[in-house]
Amino acid sequence: MPADLLSTLSADNYSAASIEVLEGLEPVRKRPGMYIGGTDERALHHLVAEILDNSMDEAVAGHASRIEVTLMADGSASVRDDGRGIPVDPHPKFPGKSALEVILCTLHAGGKFSGDAYQTSGGLHGVGASVVNALSDRMVVEVARNRELWRQSFSRGIPQGPVEMVGPTRQRGGTTVTFHPDEEIFGHHRLKPARMMRMVKSKAYLFSGVEIRWRSEIDDGETPAEAVFHFPGGLADYLAEQLSTVSIYADRPFAGSVDFAEKFSVPGKVDWAINWTPARDGFIQSYCNTVPTPEGGTHEAGFWSAILKGVRAYGERIKNRKAEAITREDLLTGGCALVSCFIRDPEFVGQTKDRLATTDAARLVEGAVRDHFDNWLVSDPKSAGAILDFLVLRAEERLRRRQEKETARKSATKKLRLPGKLVDCSATNREGTELFIVEGDSAGGSAKMARDRTKQALLPLKGKILNVLGAASSKMGANQELSDLCQALGTGMGSRFVLDDLRYDKIIIMTDADVDGAHIASLLMTFFFTQMRGMIDKGHLYLACPPLYRLTQGAARIYVADDAEKELWLAKGLGGKGKIDVQRFKGLGEMDAKDLKDTTMNPKTRKLIRVSIDDEDGGETGDLVERLMGKKPELRFQYISENAKFVEELDV
Numbered sequence: 011m012p013a014d015l016l017s018t019l020s021a022d023n024y025s026a027a028s029i030e031v032l033e034g035l036e037p038v039r040k041r042p043g044m045y046i047g048g049t050d051e052r053a054l055h056h057l058v059a060e061i062l063d064n065s066m067d068e069a070v071a072g073h074a075s076r077i078e079v080t081l082m083a084d085g086s087a088s089v090r091d092d093g094r095g096i097p098v099d100p101h102p103k104f105p106g107k108s109a110l111e112v113i114l115c116t117l118h119a120g121g122k123f124s125g126d127a128y129q130t131s132g133g134l135h136g137v138g139a140s141v142v143n144a145l146s147d148r149m150v151v152e153v154a155r156n157r158e159l160w161r162q163s164f165s166r167g168i169p170q171g172p173v174e175m176v177g178p179t180r181q182r183g184g185t186t187v188t189f190h191p192d193e194e195i196f197g198h199h200r201l202k203p204a205r206m207m208r209m210v211k212s213k214a215y216l217f218s219g220v221e222i223r224w225r226s227e228i229d230d231g232e233t234p235a236e237a238v239f240h241f242p243g244g245l246a247d248y249l250a251e252q253l254s255t256v257s258i259y260a261d262r263p264f265a266g267s268v269d270f271a272e273k274f275s276v277p278g279k280v281d282w283a284i285n286w287t288p289a290r291d292g293f294i295q296s297y298c299n300t301v302p303t304p305e306g307g308t309h310e311a312g313f314w315s316a317i318l319k320g321v322r323a324y325g326e327r328i329k330n331r332k333a334e335a336i337t338r339e340d341l342l343t344g345g346c347a348l349v350s351c352f353i354r355d356p357e358f359v360g361q362t363k364d365r366l367a368t369t370d371a372a373r374l375v376e377g378a379v380r381d382h383f384d385n386w387l388v389s390d391p392k393s394a395g396a397i398l399d400f401l402v403l404r405a406e407e408r409l410r411r412r413q414e415k416e417t418a419r420k421s422a423t424k425k426l427r428l429p430g431k432l433v434d435c436s437a438t439n440r441e442g443t444e445l446f447i448v449e450g451d452s453a454g455g456s457a458k459m460a461r462d463r464t465k466q467a468l469l470p471l472k473g474k475i476l477n478v479l480g481a482a483s484s485k486m487g488a489n490q491e492l493s494d495l496c497q498a499l500g501t502g503m504g505s506r507f508v509l510d511d512l513r514y515d516k517i518i519i520m521t522d523a524d525v526d527g528a529h530i531a532s533l534l535m536t537f538f539f540t541q542m543r544g545m546i547d548k549g550h551l552y553l554a555c556p557p558l559y560r561l562t563q564g565a566a567r568i569y570v571a572d573d574a575e576k577e578l579w580l581a582k583g584l585g586g587k588g589k590i591d592v593q594r595f596k597g598l599g600e601m602d603a604k605d606l607k608d609t610t611m612n613p614k615t616r617k618l619i620r621v622s623i624d625d626e627d628g629g630e631t632g633d634l635v636e637r638l639m640g641k642k643p644e645l646r647f648q649y650i651s652e653n654a655k656f657v658e659e660l661d662v
């Protein structure tokens with residue numbers, strides 16, 4: 011919504027009384043996204059990570075060696091460790107409250123701030139356990155200390171009584187946290203055995219000093235009900251498992267572990283493993299203090315820097331001048347790496363800790379890995395030579411492509427047989443360009459007027475495209491709409507897909523805000539997911555979010571996305587004079603060019619959703635696409651019955 015409008019709308023009723031102060035754990039329930047990144051399935055599993063990370067911190071600190079994680083039949087999760095046990099004695103600063111209650115019911119309460127109780131911990135904000143407590147309708151914490159068992163129960167962050175001594179126990183120490191995620195927050199999402207077990211297993215790989223026992227009372231038909239994870243081989247084993255089905259360049263990966271105390275006189279260490287394969291795109295999975303950092307950060311930067319310098323130096327050593335051209339981008343093509351560092355006082359971006367920001371981590375990791383890598387390359391000239399040749403080839407390919415691309419767009423537009431209905435943009439290179447795939451010719455009309463002709467291109471599609479799941483490739487090739495789409499994108503599909511040939515930066519699916527529109531968008535996403543997966547992985551695919559209503563009251567005008575938002579504004583008023591006029595857009599074609607531009611196309615005012623696949627996905631997305639879009643109606647039916655609650659909420 012334009013900013014001037016916003017300000018006129020609510021100037022009158024904004025006063026001191028509008029300023030609320032949320033108390034206790036209230037802010038967590040009000041804005042869960044701020045603490046766990048949303049309320050979706052990923053966020054739900056993040057609750058388990060928070061509790062498991064606490065037990066891992068106990069293990070890494072040398073106080074626990076066994077952790078048990080259980081997914082229970084009622085959807086609760088329980089994490090038990092044999093560590094020191096959360097302190098239960100009265101807290102000196104909160105009279106009448108135990109340390110346990112303070113930890114569970116107060117944000118920013120914890121034992122990891124000073125570094126005395128834990129040297130290198132994944133926890134640092136003192137928030138995790140209380141957030142899980144706030145977002146669970148039931149939580150029970152049991153603590154064994156000095157052979158006494160203590161227990162306290164909570165509901166939605168509120169203690170259901172004080173901590174009580176239940177009786178003697180044979181356990182010397184330990185903590186068991188059992189929680190049931192609140193459906194008010196997470197709706198129909200449930201903890202999934204496969205996803206939980208993957209998380210548990212990866213933790214065991216990250217710290218060989220721990221044994222993690224997994225148990226699930228929920229049977230998903232594929233995940234074992236019980237398993238014990240203990241990996242003395244650490245990351246090298248983890249990488250070998252991940253690359254077990256592809257050919258690799260080095261028989262044994264470049265793997266190792268360096269204690270920072272020995273080299274730099276600071277606490278902490280780094281473990282790593284890397285190998286190259288010609289068979290798939292590379293990846294890096296990084297961790298800091300056993301917390302996954304899917305967005306990377308300084309430890310990853312330090313690692314790549316060591317590898318890059320090592321590869322170039324080795325090239326120089328064996329007089330292969332071409333190695334100078336290798337860049338970090340080339341390392342990642344086929345380079346599969348795991349990096350896990352342990353440092354004191356890590357600085358992460360956000361509570362979900364997706365990226366490490368500690369500057370020093372880059373220096374420490376680079377310094378630790380570099381010498382080892384040089385030695386490894388020299389000690390195994392066969393693997394080193396093969397990897398160097400592979401990387402030089404990748405660098406040459408990249409340079410050739412870049413050269414081609416510099417002249418490409420212009421000549422490609424001439425050379426390529428572009429589909430007649432493509433309304434192309436005039437920019438000569440890809441940067442900043444967008445292709446809107448629009449539903450129907452009429453929508454194409456107003457979009458044509460609304461677009462920025464230098465950067466925004468349009469491809470109107472007629473009706474529904476072919477559902478590619480289960481369709482023979484000959485049928486796909488013969489389908490006019492799909493072949494237009496491929497030509498416009500310039501990339502080829504399936505095994506012939508080449509991401510570098512993509513002619514636009516962003517591909518934006520723009521369909522009506524109704525059921526048909528959603529169906530067309532899902533057919534297109536299925537097509538991209540199965541035939542042009544790299545486009546999604548590299549973040550080029552987006553969904554436009556056209557509004558459903560336009561509300562006008564005198565001079566005030568706003569666009570809203572759905573009925574709930576409409577009702578809200580109808581009740582509140584827009585701040586203009588007279589009656590509120592409601593216009594429902596039945597389709598994009600009904601919007602005039604200005605409406606479409608302001609709400610959906612202008613990069614300054616629109617909202618876009620980026621289509622992405624969860625890093626920890628492990629095939630779940632493919633599975634779901636197959637169930638929903640595949641040829642077997644019984645799978646679709648099964649999904650709908652299992653998720654009936656969700657489906658009831660759909661606007662059909």
Ligand SMILES: Nc1ncnc2c1ncn2[C@@H]1O[C@H](COP(=O)(O)OP(=O)(O)OP(=O)(O)O)[C@@H](O)[C@H]1O
Pocket residue numbers: 060064065068091093094095096097113119120121122132133134135136137138139140141185
């Ligand atoms: N399993 C456990 N064993 C021993 N102490 C624990 C355990 N779980 C939690 N604690 C104590 O409770 C404190 C608070 O935990 P909480 O998860 O709220 O925050 P944190 O781990 O300090 O930081 P973060 O918010 O980054 O996770 C910890 O710092 C630790 O002192």
